Amino acid sequence: MTTWTYVCERCTRREPLDAPIWRCPACGGALALDGPNRLTAEMIARDDRTLWRYGAVLPVARERARSLGEGMTPLIAGTLGGKPVWFKHDALLPTGSFKDRGAAVLVAHLRRLGLTRVIVDSSGNAAAAMAGYSAAAGLECTVYAPVATSPGKLVQARAFGATVKLIEGDREAVARAAQEAAAADAGAFYASHNWHPVFVEGVKTWALEVWEQLGERAPSLAFIPTGGGSAFVGAWRGFSAVGALPRLVAAQPTACAPIVAAHERGAPMVVAPGATLAEGTRIGAPARAGQILAALNESGGWAESVSEEQLVAALRELWAQGLYVEPTCAIAAAACCAYLERTDTPPTSPPVVLLTGSGLKATDTIARLL
Numbered sequence: 590m591t592t593w594t595y596v597c598e599r600c601t602r603r604e605p606l607d608a609p610i611w612r613c614p615a616c617g618g619a620l621a622l623d624g625p626n627r628l629t630a631e632m633i634a635r636d637d638r639t640l641w642r643y644g645a646v647l648p649v650a651r652e653r654a655r656s657l658g659e660g661m662t663p664l665i666a667g668t669l670g671g672k673p674v675w676f677k678h679d680a681l682l683p684t685g686s687f688k689d690r691g692a693a694v695l696v697a698h699l700r701r702l703g704l705t706r707v708i709v710d711s712s713g714n715a716a717a718a719m720a721g722y723s724a725a726a727g728l729e730c731t732v733y734a735p736v737a738t739s740p741g742k743l744v745q746a747r748a749f750g751a752t753v754k755l756i757e758g759d760r761e762a763v764a765r766a767a768q769e770a771a772a773a774d775a776g777a778f779y780a781s782h783n784w785h786p787v788f789v790e791g792v793k794t795w796a797l798e799v800w801e802q803l804g805e806r807a808p809s810l811a812f813i814p815t816g817g818g819s820a821f822v823g824a825w826r827g828f829s830a831v832g833a834l835p836r837l838v839a840a841q842p843t844a845c846a847p848i849v850a851a852h853e854r855g856a857p858m859v860v861a862p863g864a865t866l867a868e869g870t871r872i873g874a875p876a877r878a879g880q881i882l883a884a885l886n887e888s889g890g891w892a893e894s895v896s897e898e899q900l901v902a903a904l905r906e907l908w909a910q911g912l913y914v915e916p917t918c919a920i921a922a923a924a925c926c927a928y929l930e931r932t933d934t935p936p937t938s939p940p941v942v943l944l945t946g947s948g949l950k951a952t953d954t955i956a957r958l959l
């Protein structure tokens with residue numbers, strides 16, 4: 590097996606892939622993975638109808654995984670504002686969000702390391718995905734969530750058998766509690782989707798699929814809902830692996846747009862998250878902000894903020910095309926819509942818009958909007 594190593598984005602320290610770490614042990618910086626991230630068409634395992642067909646560029650062997658059939662979601666021709674776009678429908682993954690890609694690969698990695706207990710801090714799609722894949726793989730999963738989380742958001746994780754611990758305080762307090770619990774337990778691991786680079790390596794398969802589905806070509810542009818940045822950095826890793834990097838657009842709600850601010854300033858920034866329907870992107874201080882900015886710059890992309898009104902309008906446009914998605918998704922569609930409306934030079938091919946999560950996750954919110 591070819592070698593993958595962790596590289597700290599801040600101090601460039603390297604650690605082997607077998608090290609049970611989730612951030613740099615020297616400086617606390619976010620980790621990236623360095624390895625053989627080059628894919629050609631001949632390397633695809635075409636008889637495998639899951640994301641494991643790209644095993645040649647994944648840091649974990651398929652044999653380590655308990656697959657739920659993740660990957661190969663449809664790329665659907667649709668429109669925004671009357672103009673043609675492609676929708677990558679990742680709401681159709683096993684637990685209903687793109688996070689299944691990362692969870693499938695990260696849980697396989699943790700099994701390989703011999704870990705038996707998974708600790709996560711999330712109240713949304715990542716909790717459901719990690720709990721689902723932990724259940725499939727026979728690992729115990731504990732979800733740390735803020736005490737204010739609506740019980741409905743944790744139902745899916747609980748159905749998968751996860752233990753839920755509600756913590757007083759803000760997101761930082763919840764993360765700290767999860768990290769401390771994992772540090773105190775030798776068989777447990779803080780498997781954070783916002784920190785762990787193996788999670789991103791799983792998520793990058795959405796871009797590999799788009800490339801394959803377009804006839805081994807890059808789209809002109811890719812619009813991506815961006816909170817913690819796993820879908821965004823994953824797109825960069827995936828499209829780069831096949832040498833077909835489009836301009837990547839990080840879509841964020843105006844109420845919480847640290848990447849928009851950081852891109853303007855040229856350095857990571859922290860913002861206080863305001864209220865938004867796009868709850869999945871409500872992260873004021875993304876751990877991998879440095880990688881998000883690198884992806885933006887290398888792809889020649891940009892960060893776009895979207896108002897709540899634009900978000901709701903885009904959401905209705907998606908529903909009207911039979912795409913039942915949750916509000917967070919519509920951030921990317923709204924950003925794409927705004928771009929197509931103002932540009933004088935239409936893109937050479939339809940942009941790709943990533944649909945990240947199922948509307949079935951947000952029944953109460955959607956009922957209120959109708």
Ligand SMILES: [Zn+2]
Nearest residue numbers: 597600613616
């Ligand atoms: Zn470091």
